[in-house]
Amino acid sequence: MLTRIDHIGIACFDLDKTVEFYRATYGFEVFHSEVNEEQGVREAMLKINGTSDGGASYLQLLEPTREDSAVGKWLAKNGEGVHHIAFGTADVDGDAEAIRGKGVRVLYDEPRIGSMGSRITFLHPKDCHGVLTELVTSAAEH
Numbered sequence: 001m002l003t004r005i006d007h008i009g010i011a012c013f014d015l016d017k018t019v020e021f022y023r024a025t026y027g028f029e030v031f032h033s034e035v036n037e038e039q040g041v042r043e044a045m046l047k048i049n050g051t052s053d054g055g056a057s058y059l060q061l062l063e064p065t066r067e068d069s070a071v072g073k074w075l076a077k078n079g080e081g082v083h084h085i086a087f088g089t090a091d092v093d094g095d096a097e098a099i100r101g102k103g104v105r106v107l108y109d110e111p112r113i114g115s116m117g118s119r120i121t122f123l124h125p126k127d128c129h130g131v132l133t134e135l136v137t138s139a140a141e142h
Helices: 015-026 070-078 092-100
Strands: 002-011 030-036 041-050 056-064 081-089 119-123 133-137
Touching: 002 070, 002 133, 015 041, 015 056, 056 070, 070 081, 092 119, 092 133
Parallel strands: 002 056, 081 133
Antiparallel strands: 002 081, 030 041, 041 056, 119 133
C-alpha cells in the first residue's frame, strides 16, 4: 500500500545553484547527496518533513552527469522542472506487481537501487496521465 509522497523529483541543469535557490528561498537544507552512476545523475535530497509511518517527504534535485541519461534526455527535451513524483511503500515489489496487474506498465522487471539505498521502480507516464511515477521502499523499510 502506498503510504506517502516520498519525494518530488526536479530536474535541473546546475545542482549547486538549484540547491542554493531552495535553501535561500524556503530554508530547505540538503539532507543527503550522492552520485548515482547507474542512472547518470548527481542528486540532493532536501528533507521537507517526517511522516507518521517513519518515512519522510523530500524534494529530490537531479542534475545529469551525462547527456544520455534519462534525466539528461528529459532536460534536453523539456528544460528544468518537475520530472517525477514518488510514492513511498513498504513493499515496492508487491505494489509494483499489483499495479502491473491493473494494466500499468512497470519500467523495471526488478526494482533497482535508488537514493539513500532505497529500492525503486517507475511506472510508465503514458499509463499515469502523463506523470512519470516512482515507487520507493526506503532502506530503513527493507
